[in-house]
Amino acid sequence: MKFTNRTLRIIKNAEFEAKKTTNIVYPIHLFLSMTQEKTGVCAEVNMYNPYLSEILNERFMALYTTNHEIGMVYEPFTINISTSTLQVLEIANSRMKRFNQIFINEGHLADAIFRSDDLLTRLLFEGLEVENIIGILCNPRDMLVSLKNYSVSIDLIDGINFRKAEQGDQTTLKKFVESEFGKGWLNSIENGFLLEEIPIYIAVDNEQILGFACYDLVRGRKGIFGPMGTSFSNRVQGIGTTLLHLCLKEMKELGHEYAIIGEAGPLEFYEKACGAVVIPKTININ
Known part of the structure; x- marks a missing residue:
């Protein structure tokens, strides 16, 4: 464990x-x-x-x-x-x-x-x-990242090509997402490819997708980061961190002052990677 x-x-x-x-x-x-x-x-x-x-x-x-x-x-x-x-x-x-x-x-x-x-x-x-x-x-909890003073040096990884997704990537990316994470994120992916500027980054090695990250797609709202995922066999290599920062950098350039990470599972990853904080819940107290 x-x-x-x-x-x-x-x-x-x-x-x-x-x-x-x-x-x-x-x-x-x-x-x-x-x-x-x-x-x-x-x-x-x-x-x-x-x-x-x-x-x-x-x-x-x-x-x-x-x-x-x-x-x-x-x-x-x-x-x-x-x-x-x-x-x-x-x-x-x-x-x-x-x-x-x-x-x-x-x-x-x-x-x-x-x-x-x-x-x-x-x-x-x-x-x-x-x-x-x-x-x-x-x-899972929503988290908040301030982009007002966001600035980071993005570390690329030797042998891995990080780039914006193109129309020709749609079928391959959907197969990757479904095989690694199930069908839950497919609707967001499909919505991304309907846009002129596709808000999806992918990590590719020898034409094989290793990971992806999106923004402005979840819940039909602007300013939300995700979904994001890296293939199980390629975790803990920094791929997810690089994809995260590529998206946040672009979100800031588009004028977003904050990014919401919707229903984040690995809270500690986002806390360390980009200083995200958990949005407090509204609790009913009797």
Whole structure:
């Protein structure tokens, strides 16, 4: 399993919490660590639920006082984890693969905690605003990038041709998108090729498309970046980052002051690549 940097921080802090109590990492330790994380959507959970960690800690101390599980060794943890934590990791890993991603993030982890069939974990969250928490942590989120002072040196990659898509690329690009990501994005791609200036960039190697990125196509609105995707076998090479910056640069040149990244999955990627921030959700609080 591979984890984002933020998730690795969550794991490290979960171990710290576990050492104060059971000396074994349970799912609740992972979740409590999320509430202490001050970045991204984790910070938003604490903002809308300021007493959540206090409530969970009290419940945990009442429920786990007689637990004598030995636990198991599992990387990247440095102390033993419980069988329920292993189940959470396996569910998170399955969710990550389902979305064709390669790193487990905090959303995958939180979703797995709430999907766990572990009775003690379920009791900890009983009666709490779980749906609101899921909405913050587990669902794709819109992000915002300021283009007012946006300036970046775009790093091209040897052997890969980055260029605007042309009419003759339509069939090949649609086949690539469908084979790698399914049919969900095909409508946006087709709309792009109806325009005189096609707002799509592609990465090509030996006439084979490795990735693509679009703008001004989603929801029929201007100023929205996406969809974007890189073939699974060519991830973590910087292709997506280059495609992202080519689009953002052009969006700025067209006069956009902001770009919205619609329903972003890998939040941490966009935070690092272009300083994107999550647009806060409107939460119904009873």
